[in-house]
Amino acid sequence: MLRTTSLILSLGSLLPLLPFTSAISGLLTDPSQINGQTFDYVVVGGGLGGLVVANRLSENPDTSVLVIEAGSDNRDDPRVYDPYKYSVAFGTELDWNWPSSQGRYIKGGKTLGGSTSINGLAQTRGSKAQYNSLSTFLNGDDGNGKWNWDGMYFGMLKSEGFSAPNNQQKQAGASSNPAYHNTSGPLQVTYPDGIYHGPQQQYFKTVVSTNFSVASSPDADDGNANVVAFHPNTMSWQDSDHRSSSATAYYTPVSERSNLAILSQHLATKIQFNGNKATGIEFGSSGDNTRYTVNAGKEVIVSAGAIQTPALLQLSGVGDPALLNSLGINVVANVTGVGKNLQEQTMNSVGWTPIDGFDFQGQGPSDVIAYPDLLGLTSSSNNDIAATISSNIGRYAQDAYDAGAVVSVEAANSIFAIQQDLMTKQNSGLVEAFFDSGFPNGGLGIDLWQLLPFSRGTVKITSTDPFTYPEVDPRYFSADVDLQIQTAGLRMARKIFQTAPLRSIVTEENAPGYDTVPEDGQGGNDDDWKNWILDGFSSVHHPIATCAMMSENLGGVVGSDLKVYNTENLRIVDASVLPIQFSAHLSATLYGLAENAADM
Ligand SMILES: Cc1cc2nc3c(=O)[nH]c(=O)nc-3n(C[C@H](O)[C@H](O)[C@H](O)COP(=O)(O)OP(=O)(O)OC[C@H]3O[C@@H](n4cnc5c(N)ncnc54)[C@H](O)[C@@H]3O)c2cc1C
Ligand SMILES: *[C@@H]1O[C@H](CO)[C@@H](O)[C@H](O)[C@H]1NC(C)=O
Ligand SMILES: *[C@@H]1O[C@H](CO)[C@@H](O)[C@H](O)[C@H]1NC(C)=O
Ligand SMILES: *[C@@H]1O[C@H](CO)[C@@H](O)[C@H](O)[C@H]1NC(C)=O
Numbered sequence: 001m002l003r004t005t006s007l008i009l010s011l012g013s014l015l016p017l018l019p020f021t022s023a024i025s026g027l028l029t030d031p032s033q034i035n036g037q038t039f040d041y042v043v044v045g046g047g048l049g050g051l052v053v054a055n056r057l058s059e060n061p062d063t064s065v066l067v068i069e070a071g072s073d074n075r076d077d078p079r080v081y082d083p084y085k086y087s088v089a090f091g092t093e094l095d096w097n098w099p100s101s102q103g104r105y106i107k108g109g110k111t112l113g114g115s116t117s118i119n120g121l122a123q124t125r126g127s128k129a130q131y132n133s134l135s136t137f138l139n140g141d142d143g144n145g146k147w148n149w150d151g152m153y154f155g156m157l158k159s160e161g162f163s164a165p166n167n168q169q170k171q172a173g174a175s176s177n178p179a180y181h182n183t184s185g186p187l188q189v190t191y192p193d194g195i196y197h198g199p200q201q202q203y204f205k206t207v208v209s210t211n212f213s214v215a216s217s218p219d220a221d222d223g224n225a226n227v228v229a230f231h232p233n234t235m236s237w238q239d240s241d242h243r244s245s246s247a248t249a250y251y252t253p254v255s256e257r258s259n260l261a262i263l264s265q266h267l268a269t270k271i272q273f274n275g276n277k278a279t280g281i282e283f284g285s286s287g288d289n290t291r292y293t294v295n296a297g298k299e300v301i302v303s304a305g306a307i308q309t310p311a312l313l314q315l316s317g318v319g320d321p322a323l324l325n326s327l328g329i330n331v332v333a334n335v336t337g338v339g340k341n342l343q344e345q346t347m348n349s350v351g352w353t354p355i356d357g358f359d360f361q362g363q364g365p366s367d368v369i370a371y372p373d374l375l376g377l378t379s380s381s382n383n384d385i386a387a388t389i390s391s392n393i394g395r396y397a398q399d400a401y402d403a404g405a406v407v408s409v410e411a412a413n414s415i416f417a418i419q420q421d422l423m424t425k426q427n428s429g430l431v432e433a434f435f436d437s438g439f440p441n442g443g444l445g446i447d448l449w450q451l452l453p454f455s456r457g458t459v460k461i462t463s464t465d466p467f468t469y470p471e472v473d474p475r476y477f478s479a480d481v482d483l484q485i486q487t488a489g490l491r492m493a494r495k496i497f498q499t500a501p502l503r504s505i506v507t508e509e510n511a512p513g514y515d516t517v518p519e520d521g522q523g524g525n526d527d528d529w530k531n532w533i534l535d536g537f538s539s540v541h542h543p544i545a546t547c548a549m550m551s552e553n554l555g556g557v558v559g560s561d562l563k564v565y566n567t568e569n570l571r572i573v574d575a576s577v578l579p580i581q582f583s584a585h586l587s588a589t590l591y592g593l594a595e596n597a598a599d600m
Helices: 002-017 048-057 128-136 149-159 167-171 200-211 246-250 305-315 321-326 374-378 385-402 409-424 480-497 526-536 587-599
Strands: 026-028 038-044 065-068 160-162 187-189 227-230 260-263 267-274 277-284 292-302 346-354 368-370 431-437 444-450 458-460 471-473 506-511 570-572
Touching: 038 048, 038 277, 048 065, 048 246, 048 260, 048 587, 128 149, 128 409, 149 160, 149 587, 187 246, 200 227, 200 368, 200 431, 200 480, 267 292, 267 305, 292 305, 305 458, 346 480, 346 526, 374 385, 374 480, 385 409, 385 480, 431 480, 444 480, 480 506, 480 526
Parallel strands: 026 260, 038 065, 038 292, 065 260, 160 187, 292 570
Antiparallel strands: 227 368, 267 277, 277 292, 346 444, 346 506, 368 431, 431 444, 458 471
């Protein structure tokens, strides 16, 4: 009784404050409903960053929020909700599939939920030192305690709705420590009902921890990530193993809010400015030259991901004047770092054929991952990675500058010094060894990628047509230590399969195979590995840093408040602001970053 009364009272006192735009809500596709309207916040991109921010901002009923998403709502499409259909969405209308250099394509979700609607569901956190380095890129400014381990851990916990492994998942090897998890956040994080019960995952963990100087951990979410462990997935076994995406976790439960609208199937084509103050967004749909506008009463927040965010800024006159001038675009703000510092990882998979009749005993997704650090990686290889880095770092900086991928040699030297410290002194995982049941060639495999490339690349628009994809050049392997680390990791992957008890459940290597990379007793020679790597590597689909959160002298685009330098009312919340890769998949870190952003 009391409660009802106070509810009525508080609603009554709020009513006169509701903005008139609150009538516009729900999931819309008709642009005329939005054209000319005003929302407090206009968010570009309904992916990971965009939907976290839209959810949290619209918690306040007085705040109106619009999200503009290029893709459609495909939450009820099995290619999206069913993790066993991983990769079926690739190359379809659900995937941006940006061409990049060296013939490699970078995938990204073009659908509500963005890349979290098509990704591999691995939920992993990086290491403490890596989160602490975020403030080092900002000359020590940790954004009031947000950009360090404690602050990011807090944000990551806020997003997490963890379910500890049940008995059948524990029997299959899964384990967790409740101290490092939150059970009541929106994102469903747990282990698959279809978890593999065959011996393969536990054998991999045993071999890596027994023979390769990589510690085994019961739960790697505590900030000590350079271990081998079972990791959870962004899914729900209580809900038939369906995917938990930023759309299902952060939009579905609040889709009835009268102050939250999403316009799908429309591309933001330009940020509108009055001077250097962002005032709204121009948008349209492909194959149609009509442009509409919507006004932002408070702020424009760009969350279009690490490829499209720098492109939208450039189209809008925010970027390097040299590029903008060459396309005849009026310079609104000179921010030379836009589209620079691109970092992408490179993957190759070692595959072995299981023995006759071997049964994976489950459907997956796979859960066991090793993140060997310098010590772990060099335990199985003579490669002196630390020496290569220290003797070439100046050359990498000059090369990145010559390629237009950093703002100055000085900036690159400073950035690379932080990275070198993380890699050679702070035990960051240097490669990811993702143990895979069913891939490649339907057998057992290790998907292997160099986590922390020194190669730096660019994203640049080549046209003033917003529907034309930007040119994406990660400059894969332009720093030779990246190839050296990739080689050391693959050699380690081969040796892992050669070691008992894993060896007892496989017959022979089918990728690359001993014909392609002959076994010489040392795991194969560098030249053979190099040829195979360069021929067959793919992108890991983890692009970052094209609008990095760094100080201006390093070529940063946003400061610790995520506001774009030399502009007003414009923020970025997505993977483009991460200044450096983490020894982890990206989404756990980005959910934490977006929660922290919404808190501002
Ligand atoms: C194939 C694949 C597998 C992956 N596997 C994993 C994994 O297993 N674990 C993990 O943690 N991470 C994984 N990731 C990475 C992770 O999903 C992404 O890093 C993360 O989703 C990026 O978040 P974001 O907010 O930057 O962009 P996104 O989540 O990609 O969201 C960007 C959104 O903006 C929209 N958009 C772009 N431009 C415009 C525009 N101009 N106007 C309107 N809308 C626009 C896009 O359509 C998209 O919906 C994977 C990614 C891919 C692609
Ligand atoms: C768990 O998540 C809820 C919802 O996001 C949040 O309110 C709470 O503070 C989180 N708990 C911890 C320990 O972070
Ligand atoms: C792996 O380690 C175990 C335990 O130390 C040892 O018995 C075994 O010989 C090692 N295997 C190889 C291939 O070195
Ligand atoms: C843009 O800014 C950079 C430094 O931030 C400066 O060196 C450059 O001269 C500026 N360019 C123009 C055209 O103002």
